[in-house]
Amino acid sequence: MKELICPYSWDCGKIFSPQELSAFDYNFVQSAVEKKMTFMIIHCPNCSREFKFDTVQWKADEFGYSNPNTVVKKNDKTIKQLTAILNKAKIEIPLPYFEYLISDKFEPQISIFPDEENFSLFTLNELCEKTNIDGKSYLTINQLKGFTAPLLEMVDDSSQKNQEIQYKELADCLAIGFENTRILLIDHRDQNSLWIFHPDGGDIERTAVTLESIVNRMDL
Incomplete structure (x- = not known):
């Protein structure tokens, strides 16, 4: 044999x-x-x-054993399922950006500051995944609610008078990307300006990039 x-x-x-x-x-x-x-x-x-x-x-x-080193790929949800998740959470992504997310033109890497590491944009699936912040669960897209809750307990309105975005307003902003611990977000007031939130210190930083420029990939 x-x-x-x-x-x-x-x-x-x-x-x-x-x-x-x-x-x-x-x-x-x-x-x-x-x-x-x-x-x-x-x-x-x-x-x-x-x-x-x-x-x-x-x-x-x-027979009965599988390679522990094999990475099992998660099945992505359909656009219909993801839309249902967003609707249930009462989250509305600006339509031009939503269409960009589901298009073939979507590119996850984006330069926000010259000579710095690129930011990574979340895919639509990633935006609808849950993340844990201080023991509470949030969708990735509205994770800023989790970061701002403890900040609001520590500061009052008078201490935020020099901030261009108050923490109460920040809670309503949508997170769309990240670089290390920094979070890229859409200003909910105009649905176009992009800011950076620093969870480690609570700072909020304006960028020169807009949501429109990401969608159109202008001068990036």
């Missing part, structure tokens, strides 16, 4: 002769060959895992 190969290639995958099998498995294989069995379960003599074996094709396959 020919040699066998353990199907668990990620940490075994060794080649061995049928004689290296346990006495029970070896006798089982001999009998299965005579009967031309296409399905049987035997054990690798090296890693001890059981696997499927086809004596006709002389082929081993995994």
Whole structure:
């Protein structure tokens, strides 16, 4: 009989002769060959895992074990499902940007400040995913509500008089991207200006980039 190969290639995958099998498995294989069995379960003599074996094709396959290093890709929701999530949360993305998000022209990398790292724009799926902030769950797109809640407890209106966006207003702004801990957001007041929120200090920074320029990719 020919040699066998353990199907668990990620940490075994060794080649061995049928004689290296346990006495029970070896006798089982001999009998299965005579009967031309296409399905049987035997054990690798090296890693001890059981696997499927086809004596006709002389082929081993995994059985009950999977590669722990394999990344399972999440299935994206449909646009209809994502729209339903946004509607339920009473979130309205400016229409031109929504159309940009679902178009083939969407490009996740965006330069906000010259000579600095690019920001990454969230996809529509990512915007509708949940994120945990201070033990509470928020959609990624309205995560600023989670950051502003504790800030509002620590400061009053008078201490924010020099801020161009008050924290109460910031809570209504939509997060659309990030760079490290910095969050790129749409000013809800004009639905076009873009600002940066710094969660580590609570600072809010104006940018020269607009939502319109992202959609049209003008001078970026």
